[in-house]
Amino acid sequence: MIGNSLRWELNAFVGFIERQKNLYRRYWLWEAVWLLYNLVSVLSIGYLAAGLSTLGLEPGQANLHQTQLYLLVGALLWTYLSLVFFEIAFAITWERWEGTIEYTFMAPIKRLTHLLGMSAASLIYGIARTAAIGFALIFFFNLDLSHANWLTALAIFAAATLPLLGLGIFTSVLPLLSPEKGEQMAFAVQGVLLLISGVYYPISVLPAPLHVVGILSPLTYTLSGVREALLHGLSLAGALPDIAILLLMGVILVPASVWCFNRAEVRAKRLGLLKRSG
Amino acid sequence: MAIKASELNTAAVELHGISKRFGQPARRPFGRRTVKKEKLALDQVSMHVDTGRITGILGANGSGKSTLIRILATLMTPDAGTASVFGYDVVTQPDDVRRHINRVSVEASFFKEMSPWENMLYAARLYGSGGKGTRARVEGMLERLGLPLDTLDKPMKQLSRGQQQKIAIARSFLTSPSLLLMDEPTTGLDPRSKREVQELVRTIRRDRAATVLLCTHDLEEAEVLCDHVLVLDQGRVLAEGTPAELIHAHAGEVGGSLEDAFMKLTGKRLEEDEEAKDE
Known part of the structure; x- marks a missing residue:
């Protein structure tokens, strides 16, 4: 009985990944445009760092090569984190826009399967798109990654997956709470994460209130940890505190966000909000 | 999913005193603040649908047909009353309900x-x-x-x-599905496509022994397809029976139609309602 239920849910899980793959394929032109947009954004950040010397900053005042690498790693990671966050956070908005939301919510599957299926598809796609941009960077910049500890970077990257899913699922609740304003609120959350998580600067430069919020963002630990691993060869043992914080955040955020989503679904069904598109 | 033997003896759908009210935001004529205007979509609706039959729900736009279908599809919860599908409660046992149903709605x-x-x-x-x-x-x-x-x-x-x-x-x-919920499946179709879809509905019942709950405002369609019909108006069930029984009881004359019966019961024509909607 449990085996059958698990098989049923696994089948649906595969269905969500398959569906997203088909959607990415069918919207290939948009995906190509977004890939180009991301690539251009990351390249712009790289050239901004390269151009600092022409703006009057003397080589002695800062290690421009390190600065460039610092900014590029931030830009590349933000490409990945924001993409995965966006895909999960806008899962409900997307279905409402397509007109399929009621069909998906009526299906005999656990909501957890639905959310994890969407998340898995986002992660796979996010990694593929970010890897493509990462490879492109090699041809544009003379990157010195000789000190990089790839194992540590990978471990932090993997640990960051859980809290990232939690944040995405939390944000996907917003369009369920408010069909009219949820989408805009989700964009606002994404903007705030960019500001407070230290994508292009250490969060210590932020004013005190924003600094405190930044400490609570899992993306802060992901960005600083991966940077340390790639730029200064942070060992796996040295990264354990960051990994532990990320896992702890994930263990709290994922169940809490799924619980919130379920409560929001109950509310949407009570108020008849599933169907409304704006 | 196939129906279990124990479910064959159970009603496909049972509704007892189902009510649903929506609070609709509305703008005050000369102010920026919004006030809540309530609409009673379903008012103490009770009904029983036998397994293996095509049951039609007739009603104008806004009569509560789609709300009823959404409650049975576990997409909406009622404010009061109970609803079950093959004995499973739509609020407390939604997973069991979902394994038995599917829905074809007016929009693809x-x-x-x-x-x-x-x-x-x-x-x-x-x-x-x-x-x-x-x-x-x-x-x-x-x-x-x-x-x-x-x-x-x-x-x-x-x-x-x-x-x-x-x-x-x-x-x-x-x-x-053991229960197919069809919410105006032929609305907006050309006559040929409409006939083909109606033929399909007959095939479902004949070949698959499925129960069909068909919401429509096409009275001819209901007369031709349905074994049993309920007339819904402003969230209330006004009458129910076979099309022949409704015509006999409410059309008022020999050779009357289901449309005559509907007009007598609700005081309106569905075509007028459609025209008003178009305007």
């Missing part, structure tokens, strides 16, 4: 850029299948529905509304 609920095959494969996955043999089953269904096989891999948006509606019905077949 598809990913428009994806093809019929991709949409149907997604549906199959959500309902426990989608492995080997699914493509052959889908192709077989399309042939039965008179759809050319080359439509299977075109984006949905390139298909006509009639073709999309047939695909929606085929998708519901794929999941073998």
Whole structure:
């Protein structure tokens, strides 16, 4: 009985990944445009760092090569984190826009399967798109990654997956709470994460209130940890505190966000909000 | 999913005193603040649908038909009363209800850029299948529905509304529902497509022993297809019976139609309602 239920849910899980793959394929032109947009954004950040010397900053005042690498790693990671966050956070908005939301919510599957299926598809796609941009960077910049500890970077990257899913699922609740304003609120959350998580600067430069919020963002630990691993060869043992914080955040955020989503679904069904598109 | 033997003796649908009220935001004429204007969509609705029959729910726009269907589809919770599908409560046992139902709605609920095959494969996955043999089953269904096989891999948006509606019905077949909820499946179709969809509904009952709950404001369609009919107006059930019983009791003259009975019961014509909606 449990085996059958698990098989049923696994089948649906595969269905969500398959569906997203088909959607990415069918919207290939948009995906190509977004890939180009991301690539251009990351390249712009790289050239901004390269151009600092022409703006009057003397080589002695800062290690421009390190600065460039610092900014590029931030830009590349933000490409990945924001993409995965966006895909999960806008899962409900997307279905409402397509007109399929009621069909998906009526299906005999656990909501957890639905959310994890969407998340898995986002992660796979996010990694593929970010890897493509990462490879492109090699041809544009003379990157010195000789000190990089790839194992540590990978471990932090993997640990960051859980809290990232939690944040995405939390944000996907917003369009369920408010069909009219949820989408805009989700964009606002994404903007705030960019500001407070230290994508292009250490969060210590932020004013005190924003600094405190930044400490609570899992993306802060992901960005600083991966940077340390790639730029200064942070060992796996040295990264354990960051990994532990990320896992702890994930263990709290994922169940809490799924619980919130379920409560929001109950509310949407009570108020008849599933169907409304704006 | 097939019905268990114990479920065959159970009513397909049971509703007791179902009420649903919506608070609709409305703008004050000369102010920026909004006030809540309430609408009673369903008012103490009780009904019983026997297994294996086609039951029609007749009503004008805003009569509460779609709200009723959404409650049975576990997409909305009632404010009061109880509703069950094959004995499973729609609020407390939604997973059990969902395994027995599927829904065909007036608007095609598809990913428009994806093809019929991709949409149907997604549906199959959500309902426990989608492995080997699914493509052959889908192709077989399309042939039965008179759809050319080359439509299977075109984006949905390139298909006509009639073709999309047939695909929606085929998708519901794929999941073998015991209860099929059809919310105005022929609205907006040309006469030929309409006839073909109606023939399909007959086939479902004949070949699959499924129960069909058909919401429509097409009285001719209801007269031709339904074994049992309920007339819903402003969220209340005004009358129920076989089409012949309703005509006999409410049409008021020999040779009357279901439309005459509907007019007598509600004081309005469905065509007028449609015209008002168009304006």
